[in-house]
Amino acid sequence: MNDHSPGSGRSDGPIGLDSPLARKLHRMAALSDDDRQRLAVALSRARLVEAHADILAEGDDPRAVNVVLDGWACRYRQLADGRRQIVTLLLPGDVCDPQVFRKRHVHHALCALTPITLAQIPGGAFQELTARSATLEAAFLHERLTTTAIQHEWTVSLGRRSAIERTAHLLCELHARLEAVGLADAVSCPMPLTQIDLADALGQTPVHINRVLRDLRSQALLILRHRRLTLVDGARLRALALFDPAYLFDDDITGSAQET
Amino acid sequence: MNDHSPGSGRSDGPIGLDSPLARKLHRMAALSDDDRQRLAVALSRARLVEAHADILAEGDDPRAVNVVLDGWACRYRQLADGRRQIVTLLLPGDVCDPQVFRKRHVHHALCALTPITLAQIPGGAFQELTARSATLEAAFLHERLTTTAIQHEWTVSLGRRSAIERTAHLLCELHARLEAVGLADAVSCPMPLTQIDLADALGQTPVHINRVLRDLRSQALLILRHRRLTLVDGARLRALALFDPAYLFDDDITGSAQET
DNA sequence: CGTAAGATTGATTTCGGTCAACTTCAGTGG
DNA sequence: CCACTGAAGTTGACCGAAATCAATCTTACG
Secondary structure: OOOOOOOOOOOOOOOOOOOOOHHHHHHHOOOOOOHHHHHHHHHEEEEEEOOOEEEEOOOOOOOOOEEEEEEEEEEEEEEEOOOOOEEEOEEEEEEEEHHHHHOOOOEEEEOOOOOOOEEOOOHHHHHHHHHHHHHHHHHHHHHHHHHHHHHHHHHHHHOOOOOOOOOOOOHHHHHHHHHOOOOOOEEEOOOOOOOOHHHHHHHHOOEEEHHHHHHHHHOOOOEEEEHHEEEEEEEHHHHHHHOOOHHOOOOOOOOOOOOO | OOOOOOOOOOOOOOOOHHHHHHHHHHOOOOOOOOHHHHHHHOOEEEEEEEEOOEEEOOOOOOEEEEEEEEOOOOEEOOOOOOOEEEEEEEOOOOEEOOOHHHHHOOOOEEEOOOEEEEEEEEEHHHHHHHHOOOOHHHHHHHHHHHHHHHHHHHHHHHHHOOOHHHHHHHHHHHHHHHOOOOOOOOEEOOOOHHHHHHHHHHHOHHHHHHHHHHHHOOOOEEEOOOOEEEEEOOHHHHHHHHOOOHHHHOOOOOOOOOOO
């Protein structure tokens, strides 16, 4: 990643109390100071992976939970004839459930798109974390549900949105997700993806992505250069994309309605 | 559903010990008789929904787990202008994690594609079920991972497979999934989906689905009529679709490699 | 300063969508 | 029993969005 501050390297606490993940979880379910403290400890074991390298956790504790502290990664699958599809984009604060490694053959690969810092919470430590705090447990559950919602929305985009809608939608989503972890301001955010990456995520050709972006630019909807995205007219862009951020931020209703 | 036997109505036990879900879980992690027994009890509370009706669990225990006992359903999302995308197909034995209902706004709908029978396991009962049997817990976890893998594969299909590959792939997947729950023989299975349903799942037009099916038929790859699918040349069909069933059946390695 | 990856643009093709008509079929009621 | 109805399936003619092919051009960086 070229373009943004070190992310987890904030200096508001001895061990990064304010990680992207902490921000996101806090938004989902208000964390106590104690929760934040223990989360920070759990995230303290970091690992670095350089850009374009595969992130392989084979041999790792399959119950461990990997968390992106800084940088971008993706989960992708390559077909026999070389066609490549990015299935998930992992941003700072995202949880990469490596339980997939319980399966014998890994069908997809995880790859760093930028230099990336990962925290690895061992299975046991993670279980203890959620066992001790119902709030943290709820927050992690909610995080997982959000991930699923994102996946569903990608399916909708690939199936039913046109190229321009789909592209606009993804950019809106990424901006919103980054904002939720404190890595974006109201109108702009880092955007380390190349047009090739975008094409692989959006199921299109790099050439066509280029034309779509030109189109979006010429409509004065956004600016995209120097690995940074600026939403010039966010409202119009979201309308074009049929983007409704609710699937990302829908707050947990635990405690509000159902108190079993 | 028109075309298959009542599914859960087998007579090999007083309360359906051999439900589709039991078969699937057993394949993932060998269940003890006791596991099967308690699973069957958990599934005993059934609910009927007629075809085309929405399956709404609002107000239900959000921690409850719904299981399809018989019939087909789908999760779909409709865009503001009416475009519709089926995001998930739910077959007998599939678990419909209604934790989504913890979120305030439901962004997608669940809809019965055929008359359908659902079992509802209350949250508490489900927790007890998995707490008492590590095998069942592992099996349910594996089930969830498989669901995720299917979702990923759909993303790949929609993004990178051509219309004919994508259609062939879905039909292969459905046949394989049905076989895993004992509802298909080696070469054929029920196929209650209309061409409109297929189009909505595959991100295409009904007209084009029709042409693709004609093409597949004319290549003597499959027969599809009377709501029944027959794979005439399964090997060639799977090759055309770039279909690798590993993502569905990859066995859990718990116990084989890692014995923490 | 040279090089390679990424970005951009034009010309052309193709896959899948759109529009419109027509057929088939299952279910319903006279 | 058959005529009616509406949904699903089928086909053709045509169109348009995105892919493909092929050059450049730009930029980052060693």
